[in-house]
Amino acid sequence: MRLHSFFNSSTSFRVRIALALKSIPYEVVPVDLRARQHRTPEQLALNPSAGVPVLTDGDLVLSQSLAIIEYLDARHPQPRLLPEDPVERARVMEFSLAVASDIHPVNNLRVLTYLRYVLGVTEAQKQAWYHYWTAEGLLALERLLQRHGGTPYCFGAAPTLADCCLVPQVFNALRMGCDIDSFPRVMAVHGHCMAQPAFQAAAPSSQPDYVAPEPPAR
Numbered sequence: 001m002r003l004h005s006f007f008n009s010s011t012s013f014r015v016r017i018a019l020a021l022k023s024i025p026y027e028v029v030p031v032d033l034r035a036r037q038h039r040t041p042e043q044l045a046l047n048p049s050a051g052v053p054v055l056t057d058g059d060l061v062l063s064q065s066l067a068i069i070e071y072l073d074a075r076h077p078q079p080r081l082l083p084e085d086p087v088e089r090a091r092v093m094e095f096s097l098a099v100a101s102d103i104h105p106v107n108n109l110r111v112l113t114y115l116r117y118v119l120g121v122t123e124a125q126k127q128a129w130y131h132y133w134t135a136e137g138l139l140a141l142e143r144l145l146q147r148h149g150g151t152p153y154c155f156g157a158a159p160t161l162a163d164c165c166l167v168p169q170v171f172n173a174l175r176m177g178c179d180i181d182s183f184p185r186v187m188a189v190h191g192h193c194m195a196q197p198a199f200q201a202a203a204p205s206s207q208p209d210y211v212a213p214e215p216p217a218r
């Protein structure tokens, strides 16, 4: 298996967590989003949506992180990331889609680039956009966890797709300097997950293409 991935991509991070939890060996093919490598003809042939992640498994070429994780769960069911019970499964999907459909798309690189360079918003306005939509999204996650969640993972004793989605989104929020004080359940789950070796192995700083952030200009 090969995963076309960028170290800081939260959607790639979701899939890397699933692969690590299932102990599936794979090769990383780095795709540098900052160098626009996801828009080369070779990458567009793999992913018509122009982005990462892309999983290849034999002849199969698959994009969309949630579809990839569902495929991995069907092929390698242990440990299960999507519960078999219909209600539990729906809860996990509800939470995961709140991340993947509501939070991530409005803060994606292409949206921020359009805001900054086509609409001409300032860097501060772009940051304000990012912080606003992240806070809205994390508040929804916090409410979902308070109503239906468990401990120490999102939905109880074992990690699910929900944790694969939550952790990278919190990573992004922290990287972008968002205020996370109002989301205690979200941060408790994140803290527990990041103490686990599988989540650590999937983290941006553990990736072969990792580049440390530049120190702030003085």
Ligand SMILES: N[C@@H](CCC(=O)N[C@@H](CS)C(=O)NCC(=O)O)C(=O)O
Pocket (backbone or CB within 6 Å): 008, 009, 010, 011, 012, 033, 038, 050, 051, 052, 053, 063, 064, 065, 066, 100, 108, 109, 110, 111
């Ligand atoms: N819904 C897709 C989103 C994939 C996606 O947009 N990935 C980001 C990186 S996290 C990307 O490649 N962005 C490139 C861009 O915005 O130009 C998924 O879950 O896989």
